[in-house]
Amino acid sequence: MAIVPEIIKVFIVEDENLVRDTLAQSLELVDNITVSGTAEDITHNINTIKSAQPDVLIVDVRLKNENGIDACKNIVKSLPHTRIIILSGYFNESLAANALAAGASAFLSKSIAISHLVAAIFHVMVHNSFYAPQLPDEVLEDILVKNKTSKRMCALSKRENEILLLIAREYSTKEIASMLGISEKTVRNHKSNIMAKLGITSHVGLIKYAYYMAMI
Incomplete structure (x- = not known):
């Protein structure tokens, strides 16, 4: 568990004035929470958000000039310790998966x-796990597994992905070597590296x- 600051600084990004102001006023009434700033979008207010150094960033998924989930990727790079909570009027598994992949908490x-x-604000400050209480447990677990798997895929080089695809299509080591113009030993070395990176122990x-x- 993480160490929670005495006062949690929250920054709200919401393009609807009424919703943004209502959220800010409501959160200011909560002990141990202060609203360090608000904005209509992330792209045009990135420096303001950086300066505020929020502990938690609350972002609407659908902003007037940008997609809230995509815009969050810049925050993750600039403020890696800031927890991000995505709010959505349209709630489904796909959006939740995209939010997790973008670095949301x-x-x-x-x-x-x-x-x-x-409750979500305190949860993301304490726990290092994705929080989506409105999703069924089995759906949330599936999203978490797929996200972890996708990150592993990103660790493979272009050549390793090519070889993995050919292995999956049941080409032999000799055939793969011939198709790619490399030696059979090189194919076997790539295969070993792929298995090590993915944590897989068999063909x-x-x-x-x-x-x-869904490669095949």
């Missing part, structure tokens, strides 16, 4: 009570992995 429906938002496991990732 929580994904919540905009229809929740302010008390649930407060069958590689094929199953590729199938799971």
